[in-house]
Amino acid sequence: MKQGSYDGTSSRMDLSLGTPDAIDGDSGYYKYYAGPVKIYAKGKCIFTELTVYPAGGGREYFQDRNPYSGYFHG
Secondary structure, three states: OOOOOOOOOOEEEEEEEEOOOOEEEEEEEEOOOOOOOOOOOOOOOEEEEEEEOOOOOOOOOEEEEEOOOOOEOO
């Protein structure tokens, strides 16, 4: 990694996994990844969502939800 990169620097991360009936999340300051998250979803539709914030704080610099709206169908 080049000088000035965020590799190995703790950043706030918010991770969610959900169905229409249940959700599990993990939020905190992590160097590499958040999780694990786990729900029972046999035969259910699901979504995942991740938000990552800069190491110094402030507005999120990455946010993604899959699928963008609604749920993956199981």
